[in-house]
Amino acid sequence: MQNRNHFSIIGTGAVGGYYGSLLQRAGFDVHFLVKSDYAHIQAHGLKVDSVYGDFELPEVQAVRDPQALPPCDVVIVALKTTANAALKDILPHAVAENSLVLTLQNGLGSEEEMADLVGADRVLGGLCFLCSNKVGPGHIRHLDYGLITLGEFRADGQPGGITPRLEKVHAQFQKAGIPIRLVEDLVLARWKKLVWNIPFNGLSVVRDQLTDQLIRDPQTRELCITLMQETARAAQAVGRPIEPEFIEKMITDTERMEPYAPSMKLDYDRGRPMEIEAIYGNPIRAAQRAGVDMPETRKLYEALRKLNPVV
Missing domain, CATH: 3.40.50.720 (NAD(P)-binding Rossmann-like Domain)
Structure with missing residues (x-):
């Protein structure tokens, strides 16, 4: 440089x-x-x-x-x-x-x-x-x-x-x-960010809720945790283990966050294509190559594909 x-x-x-x-x-x-x-x-x-x-x-x-x-x-x-x-x-x-x-x-x-x-x-x-x-x-x-x-x-x-x-x-x-x-380790950092992005980006669209609503409702909170754990298992399978306490930190950070519309919700609300492949398709395929399925993530992926304004 x-x-x-x-x-x-x-x-x-x-x-x-x-x-x-x-x-x-x-x-x-x-x-x-x-x-x-x-x-x-x-x-x-x-x-x-x-x-x-x-x-x-x-x-x-x-x-x-x-x-x-x-x-x-x-x-x-x-x-x-x-x-x-x-x-x-x-x-x-x-x-x-x-x-x-x-x-x-x-x-x-x-x-x-x-x-x-x-x-x-x-x-x-x-x-x-x-x-x-x-x-x-x-x-x-x-x-x-x-x-x-x-x-x-x-x-x-x-x-x-x-x-x-x-x-x-x-x-x-x-x-x-x-x-x-x-x-x-950049790859590990990307998987750790997916621990937050996978639940909150997609659920904000399919549930039409902001982050504070998702984390406050017991049902969606539990689903967020399930998606986070699923992402961590996928990261483990590709050789990037994530410490269990990281999920708890992401939940706590979201509770403290100002009510927020993630980027995917903003794109959907404005009729723009969503970053479905980068945030969902690519991790699902990477996990699959490592022999691990992400069933709840896959359900969310398919729901988002149906909602995507641009096919």
Whole structure:
């Protein structure tokens, strides 16, 4: 990595808009690839309402044509996984000889998709523990949390360890006020996030409830725990055991969380395709290859497929 500290944000929504704004506010050179909000952002910039303090960026470097993106040190992919087909036409313009590609996407399989496009040696993976929504053109509302768990991708599936380039990105994000936790095993971190995502994303759609309602109702609470335990068994089967107390922590954290509509519910309510394959299909198939079934997860997967606005 060079010392220019240039970032590209691919997907200026609830995730990319929030973290990209923090990076620009800290003085980094940030370029935003914008689709539907381009005219508004060009005229008015970005606005962030945050529990840690509201702020605005009246001027940002926004482009709507991928060919206008300058090659940057770190290319942050914050698109929904349902939009990944577009990356083959985006990343070649954004990636320079020494660029890294950091994917901040849900579920399993994101790093593999990036590696197919740019090479496995360029790819970092990040998991966002963030309650944030896009509430209008160029307008992000940050409700809670903000931690990114960051790790190295390895094409062989082995832990990548803590590398100097991870530590450099860590330092840059910390300068921007973004909390970062480095992990030696990115795959384990992804399975641990699925422990929360699998129950709360899908059930928020099929039950039409927010997180506080799901955790308060005895029936759905029990189903959430069942889905969490099922996910942990699948993780164990693929060689990533999760400590039992982690499930209890996820339940406690959700009880303390502000009432929240997970990203899948927001997508469904707005008539957008949901990230069903990344969050459900890929883990189910990975567990199946390891000889483990996920029956309750599979039921939820099939229910979501029937509800998906775009087939």
